[in-house]
Amino acid sequence: MSHDTEPAAKRAAEALNQSRLDRYLSVSVTIVERYWLPVWTVLVFAFLFAPIVILILFSFEQGTFSSLPWDGFTTRWYSEMLNDGRLIESTFNSLQVAANVTVVATILGTLGAIALVRGQFRRKGLFRAIIIAPMTIPGLILGIALLIWFNVIGMNTSLLTVMLGQLVFVTPFVVITVSARLRGFDPELEEAARDLGASRWQTYRRVTLPLLMPGIVSGALFAFTLSFDDFLIAFFTSGPNNTLPIYIWSKIQHGTDPVVNAISAMVLLFSITLIVISQLLRR
Amino acid sequence: MVETTGKINSKIRTITNRIPISDKFLVSGGPILLLEILFFLGPILIMFYIAVIQMENLQLVHEFSLQNYIEVFRGTANREAVKNTVFLSILTTLTAGVIAYPFAYYIARRGGRFKNQLLVLVMVPFWTNYIVRVYGWQIILGTEGMLNSLLTWSGIVNEPIGWLLNTNFSIWLGLTYLWLPFMVLPLYASLEKIDETLIEAAYDLGATRWAVFKRVILPLSIPGLVGGTIFVFIFSMGAYIVPAMIGGGQLFVGTRIAHEFGIGGDWAQGAALGSVLMLVVAGTLWSLMGYTNMEDMF
Numbered sequence: 406m407s408h409d410t411e412p413a414a415k416r417a418a419e420a421l422n423q424s425r426l427d428r429y430l431s432v433s434v435t436i437v438e439r440y441w442l443p444v445w446t447v448l449v450f451a452f453l454f455a456p457i458v459i460l461i462l463f464s465f466e467q468g469t470f471s472s473l474p475w476d477g478f479t480t481r482w483y484s485e486m487l488n489d490g491r492l493i494e495s496t497f498n499s500l501q502v503a504a505n506v507t508v509v510a511t512i513l514g515t516l517g518a519i520a521l522v523r524g525q526f527r528r529k530g531l532f533r534a535i536i537i538a539p540m541t542i543p544g545l546i547l548g549i550a551l552l553i554w555f556n557v558i559g560m561n562t563s564l565l566t567v568m569l570g571q572l573v574f575v576t577p578f579v580v581i582t583v584s585a586r587l588r589g590f591d592p593e594l595e596e597a598a599r600d601l602g603a604s605r606w607q608t609y610r611r612v613t614l615p616l617l618m619p620g621i622v623s624g625a626l627f628a629f630t631l632s633f634d635d636f637l638i639a640f641f642t643s644g645p646n647n648t649l650p651i652y653i654w655s656k657i658q659h660g661t662d663p664v665v666n667a668i669s670a671m672v673l674l675f676s677i678t679l680i681v682i683s684q685l686l687r688r
Numbered sequence: 689m690v691e692t693t694g695k696i697n698s699k700i701r702t703i704t705n706r707i708p709i710s711d712k713f714l715v716s717g718g719p720i721l722l723l724e725i726l727f728f729l730g731p732i733l734i735m736f737y738i739a740v741i742q743m744e745n746l747q748l749v750h751e752f753s754l755q756n757y758i759e760v761f762r763g764t765a766n767r768e769a770v771k772n773t774v775f776l777s778i779l780t781t782l783t784a785g786v787i788a789y790p791f792a793y794y795i796a797r798r799g800g801r802f803k804n805q806l807l808v809l810v811m812v813p814f815w816t817n818y819i820v821r822v823y824g825w826q827i828i829l830g831t832e833g834m835l836n837s838l839l840t841w842s843g844i845v846n847e848p849i850g851w852l853l854n855t856n857f858s859i860w861l862g863l864t865y866l867w868l869p870f871m872v873l874p875l876y877a878s879l880e881k882i883d884e885t886l887i888e889a890a891y892d893l894g895a896t897r898w899a900v901f902k903r904v905i906l907p908l909s910i911p912g913l914v915g916g917t918i919f920v921f922i923f924s925m926g927a928y929i930v931p932a933m934i935g936g937g938q939l940f941v942g943t944r945i946a947h948e949f950g951i952g953g954d955w956a957q958g959a960a961l962g963s964v965l966m967l968v969v970a971g972t973l974w975s976l977m978g979y980t981n982m983e984d985m986f
Contacts, residue, residue: 442794446806449791453813453868456824459834463827513720520717532717535724541918542732542969543926545942546962549949550731553738553959573727576720634817637928641949650819657823657933666827669820676816684808 457673464666482667492668495652499633502564502648506571506632511625513572514579515617521580522587539574540581544637547574552641562644570638575631579624586620619686626683630676732966739960746953756960766961769939776856776940777924780863784871784920785913787864792875792912793905797882807876814869822933825862829853829934854936862930867923871916874980878912879905915980922969941965 464483468476486492521533539547551570555562594616598608636650643651649672656665739756742749760766795806813821828834829852836848851857882905890900928942935943941961948958 442790442798445790446794449787449868450809452787452865453810456821456828456865457813457816459828460820460824463834513723516716517720520713520720524713524717526713526717532721535721535729538973539724539728541922541973542966543923543928543942545926545928545945546735546966546969547728547731549945549958549962550735551727552949553955554727554731554734557734569727572723576723580720630815634815636819650817653817653819653823657819657826665823669817669823672817672820677812680808680812680815684811 460666461670461673464663464670466663466666468663482663485664486667486671489664491647492649492652495647495649498564498646499649502568502571502639503629503632505568506575507625507629509568510572510576510579510628510632511621514576514624514628515583515621517576517580518583518587518620522584523592536577536580540577544574544635548637548641551638555642562642564643564646564648566642566644567639567646567648570642571632571635574638575628578627578631579621582624582627583617583620586617590616622686623683626679626686630679634676735959735966736963738956739963741956743954743956748956756957757964759957760960760964765939766944769941769944770964772856772939773925773941776860776863777921779860780867780924781917781920783860783864784868785916788868788871788875788916789909789913792872793879795872796876796879803880810869810872810876814873818866818929819933822862822866822929825858825865826853826934829858829861853934854938856935856938859931859935859938859940862934863924863927866927866930867920870919870923874915874919875909875912878909878915882908911980914976918972918976918980922972925968926965 465478465480466476467479467481517536521529521536526532547570551566551573552562555566560566595608595612598612599605603611634650635648636654639648639651640654647655653665653668653672656662656668738748740752740754742751742753742755760770795803795810799806826833830836831848831850831853833853835852836845839845840848886904886908887900890904895903926942927940928946931938931940931943932946941964945958945961945965948954948961952958
């Protein structure tokens with residue numbers, strides 16, 4: 406009897422252990438199952454934002470090498486940045502190019518969206534392909550192709566050629582943004598206005614355009630950012646003129662530079678502001 | 689009499705209806721069409737033309753030959769660059785897909801109230817200057833960079849890790865980083881559209897989590913996955929900034945092209961490389977475009 410109880414107790418203890426282990430395992434499996442997705446999401450966000458956060462932090466770092474440990478807080482790089490004449494000039498160039506590209510791309514893009522959504526014509530597929538293709542080809546190819554083209558047709562490269570080149574890929578983005586909006590609203594609204602005696606132009610100005618406005622504005626902001634950030638087209642077609650990304654590029658060629666950190670932080674802040682504005686307008 | 693005028697009227701109407709359509713198209717679609725013909729189709733065609741002539745002493749000579757194309761695949765540097773670029777682009781596309789899928793799924797289907805805010809957070813890097821962001825990686829990964837100084841300072845490694853920057857590793861990391869949002873956004877769009885009742889129905893019929901994923905969610909998200917693949921693969925193949933800034937001297941098609949148009953001084957050879965790249969882009973688009981809707985992605 407007594408030598409029978411011993412293995413039984415052992416077995417019971419084992420079984421208890423086993424069930425405990427099972428429970429731990431199942432609990433940890435549930436924890437993993439429940440939390441791996443949010444943890445993954447946080448990690449990917451950390452990956453996406455790492456260089457942005459690091460740049461902003463190091464733009465306030467005293468040491469000239471952007472490395473740890475932290476040497477101390479300074480705003481010196483920002484004041485050095487403001488005294489850089491070539492930086493101011495290239496920023497001005499970039500703003501000028503972006504403003505022009507935005508106006509032209511927004512007008513052409515809105516018209517193009519109307520043709521794409523409302524137009525009924527043969528070869529619409531081809532029209533759509535010609536609009537989408539410039540967004541999908543790498544900027545490098547477009548850059549060198551434009552360089553050859555301007556050379557062949559005998560046009561000197563300048564800020565004008567940069568604008569023409571950027572329009573090629575910026576305008577389609579406006580088309581897509583506006584046409585999404587255009588598809589979302591009921592054509593019957595326009596028909597109702599026509600039935601109530603409005604002329605075609607009145608309908609367009611009082612009904613179509615106001616309804617399209619949010620799409621047009623976010624398309625315009627998109628166009629501005631794309632143009633302001635563009636490096637590849639400008640790199641090949643700007644001739645002797647610098648835009649801001651080209652200036653940053655030429656500075657980085659000589660290794661890390663704390664002034665570049667400050668410039669970068671400002672550029673990032675500027676873009677982020679634009680996005681926030683465009684998102685607020687989209688609502 | 690009444691009948692005939694009615695007939696004539698309706699005839700006139702069909703004619704006038706037909707004309708405004710083409711008129712309207714010329715006004716609305718015409719300008720952008722003209723722009724793309726003059727500064728997109730024209731330049732691309734001229735690039736293909738330049739690729740089959742020669743450049744001698746910085747002058748284009750109109751002698752036709754396929755020598756430049758042969759050089760793309762026979763020249764040692766070019767061939768290695770093509771191989772390396774294709775390898776890294778495929779690797780980047782796979783990595784981006786694996787990283788982006790659970791991420792996009794979580795935002796699209798578990799994001800709840802914060803869905804839109806989270807999506808804006810994804811757009812922030814997408815909209816900010818890429819040169820600046822790649823420069824950020826240069827600061828992080830360099831031998832005296834943030835990561836290495838952190839690792840040596842905390843005693844995890846004794847001396848800085850050298851392969852973090854200016855290697856195929858850093859190109860792979862940089863490309864994955866740069867094009868990740870292009871994988872996330874189309875995936876998000878297609879995952880968000882999936883009807884919750886389909887998933888519930890599958891569970892009610894006794895499907896396991898894995899079966900629901902494999903048989904319901906994954907097939908319905910194929911358009912997004914294909915859209916993301918198109919973008920990431922094409923942009924990786926044509927990348928220049930990443931290999932030039934954090935790729936050290938690693939051979940890459942993009943840097944070869946820029947070299948030929950810069951100090952290399954052989955535009956014809958650069959155009960041939962560009963043409964091959966363009967054909968890869970067109971082939972990728974042509975074979976995959978049918979599985980996705982590009983306009984849905986923005």
